[in-house]
Amino acid sequence: MVEAFGHLIKIVIGPGFCLGCGTCVASCPFSVLELVDGKPTLKGRCEACGMCFNQCPQTADFKEVERHVFGRNATEGEVVGIYERSFSSKARDAGILVRCQDGGVVTALLAALLEKDFIDGAVVTGAPDLPWFPKPVVATTREDLLKCAGTKYSRGAISTGLRDAVDLYKCGRVAFVGMPCQIRAVRRMKSSTLAVYRLADAVRICVGIFCVEALPYEVFFKKVVEGQLGINLADVAKFDIKHGKFVIYRRGEPKRELDVGALRQFVDTPCKICFDFASDLADISVGAVGSPLGYSTVLTRTPIGEEAFELAKSAGALEVRPLKDVKPGIEAVKRLSLKKMREALEEIGRQQASGQPLPVAVESVSSAFKHET
Numbered sequence: 001m002v003e004a005f006g007h008l009i010k011i012v013i014g015p016g017f018c019l020g021c022g023t024c025v026a027s028c029p030f031s032v033l034e035l036v037d038g039k040p041t042l043k044g045r046c047e048a049c050g051m052c053f054n055q056c057p058q059t060a061d062f063k064e065v066e067r068h069v070f071g072r073n074a075t076e077g078e079v080v081g082i083y084e085r086s087f088s089s090k091a092r093d094a095g096i097l098v099r100c101q102d103g104g105v106v107t108a109l110l111a112a113l114l115e116k117d118f119i120d121g122a123v124v125t126g127a128p129d130l131p132w133f134p135k136p137v138v139a140t141t142r143e144d145l146l147k148c149a150g151t152k153y154s155r156g157a158i159s160t161g162l163r164d165a166v167d168l169y170k171c172g173r174v175a176f177v178g179m180p181c182q183i184r185a186v187r188r189m190k191s192s193t194l195a196v197y198r199l200a201d202a203v204r205i206c207v208g209i210f211c212v213e214a215l216p217y218e219v220f221f222k223k224v225v226e227g228q229l230g231i232n233l234a235d236v237a238k239f240d241i242k243h244g245k246f247v248i249y250r251r252g253e254p255k256r257e258l259d260v261g262a263l264r265q266f267v268d269t270p271c272k273i274c275f276d277f278a279s280d281l282a283d284i285s286v287g288a289v290g291s292p293l294g295y296s297t298v299l300t301r302t303p304i305g306e307e308a309f310e311l312a313k314s315a316g317a318l319e320v321r322p323l324k325d326v327k328p329g330i331e332a333v334k335r336l337s338l339k340k341m342r343e344a345l346e347e348i349g350r351q352q353a354s355g356q357p358l359p360v361a362v363e364s365v366s367s368a369f370k371h372e373t
């Protein structure tokens with residue numbers, strides 16, 4: 001029996017596990033799916049081809065996908081996933097450093113990959129329409145990349161950007177930048193036996209960013225930041241999470257801070273059950289934790305990740321030190337990874353106790369992680 005959109009509604013969308021990544025929409029060969037208020041919606045006749053179900057990151061068997069990427073599963077000790085080398089790094093370009101979130105490694109890496117003709121374009125996340133509302137952007141120039149530097153703390157429909165990169169921009173070699181769940185979506189596409197190969201095969205490199213949790217745009221940014229705190233989102237220069245504080249930097253005004261713990265109430269179920277902090281399935285993972293302020297922690301995980309990072313380094317785009325030479329180093333990344341796994345397991349336990357069947361992505365790893373944590 002083909003598992004089609006009806007199954008996706010029953011198992012993922014209906015129970016509230018949909019990530020809104022847009023992978024099903026991007027891969028529907030009949031173009032009858034659309035995102036309405038961030039959720040996939042049928043706009044025509046479903047041909048029951050099963051493509052949407054088989055691309056959804058929530059129906060993926062995480063361990064199976066991990067084996068597809070690395071040829072094996074992470075061992076008990078590999079709590080930040082499988083990786084080759086770890087670095088603390090920073091962009092050398094002053095223009096990138098003023099716009100980036102941490103060390104600007106993601107933007108500098110992509111700019112170097114474009115310049116060296118390693119990729120034709122990059123699917124990144126900008127906020128072209130509404131302030132801080134994440135939307136996929138196909139970047140084909142350094143200027144495009146610069147406009148998308150910096151973190152938007154909500155999830156966007158990034159996979160529709162991959163469709164645009166391939167179908168509209170005719171990119172055959174794409175860098176895809178995403179949070180752990182979004183990288184899982186692309187890896188699911190690349191490992192599925194039923195896949196839209198024109199999209200999956202176009203992804204040359206997956207750059208994953210670290211992520212504890214995302215904050216829903218309407219619920220948090222509109223209602224809390226704008227509504228309750230009275231901060232116009234258009235006046236915000238940067239949002240950041242550092243040392244347990246969510247910091248709001250406003251242009252010409254004092255910064256505002258909220259305790260990160262207080263944000264948990266706004267986090268939705270797909271984030272609460274997510275156990276992947278360090279984008280374990282990426283070719284290269286980048287985050288702030290582990291490195292000094294203003295630097296990025298980089299984990300190169302696969303041969304293509306190593307090659308791309310070396311290319312950017314040798315092009316002079318990055319200042320690079322081994323992560324073991326800086327404080328707090330890899331132990332801090334491990335601590336956050338374990339914390340995220342523990343919290344996900346608690347939430348999974350709560351969901352199971354209420355009789356709620358869980359998506360395959362969660363089921364497949366929860367028993368393994370129970371063992372590890």
Ligand SMILES: Cc1cc2nc3c(=O)[nH]c(=O)nc-3n(C[C@H](O)[C@H](O)[C@H](O)COP(=O)(O)OP(=O)(O)OC[C@H]3O[C@@H](n4cnc5c(N)ncnc54)[C@H](O)[C@@H]3O)c2cc1C
Pocket residue numbers: 099100101102103104105106107108123124125126134148149150151152153154155156158177178179209210211212213214215241286287288289296
């Ligand atoms: C929701 C969220 C939570 C995070 N939590 C943590 C954390 O707890 N600890 C930690 O160390 N790091 C976290 N990060 C990652 C961190 O904020 C930086 O993205 C990372 O350190 C890279 O910094 P950079 O200066 O190299 O990136 P930059 O050069 O500034 O580039 C940032 C890149 O991130 C992409 N991006 C921005 N917003 C989004 C988004 N919403 N979805 C997908 N891609 C996006 C852009 O496309 C851009 O290419 C989080 C990121 C997100 C989106």
